[in-house]
Amino acid sequence: MLKHLMLSAALVMSLGTARPLDAAEACAAPDLDAEGCFDRSCSFCHRDVTRLMAPYADLAPEEARAELDRFLTRHHPPEAEMRAALIDWLLMPEDQASE
Ligand code: HEC
Numbered sequence: 001m002l003k004h005l006m007l008s009a010a011l012v013m014s015l016g017t018a019r020p021l022d023a024a025e026a027c028a029a030p031d032l033d034a035e036g037c038f039d040r041s042c043s044f045c046h047r048d049v050t051r052l053m054a055p056y057a058d059l060a061p062e063e064a065r066a067e068l069d070r071f072l073t074r075h076h077p078p079e080a081e082m083r084a085a086l087i088d089w090l091l092m093p094e095d096q097a098s099e
Contacts, residue, residue: 026040026041027040027041027078027079027082027086028078028079028082032082033085033089034082034085034086034088034089034090035089037078037082037085037086038086038089038090041076041078042076049090052090053090053091056068056091061091064091065087065091068087068090068091069083069084069087072086072087
């Protein structure tokens, strides 16, 4: 837990003024799919999707979806429509492998 907090603080400090595009901005591009949104807004902090999703692997799909929806409402929040598409993509590793 402390480790997580320290990691967050370090990331916030290292971003400084040259912050990358806000997830909401990056993921609002009209032709962007979930994978593109993740690549632009999430992948510079989360390089390994399988590892990112590991804590959700044992949850029932509906539970994982609800957890992620709640979490991503506060965490670099993409707009609602993209959030739903992003969650679909995150929960379907076979889609990630095929693209
Ligand atoms: C600036 C770096 C950064 C960006 C950008 C970022 N994250 Fe995160 N993410 C973190 C950190 C640090 C944590 C762990 C601490 C926390 O819970 O906030 C985390 C935690 C998470 C978790 C929870 C994992 C768990 O263990 O339960 C998920 C899911 C997640 N991020 C998804 C995303 C998605 C999707 C995006 C893009 C919309 C995104 N993140 C963008 C840094 C980032």
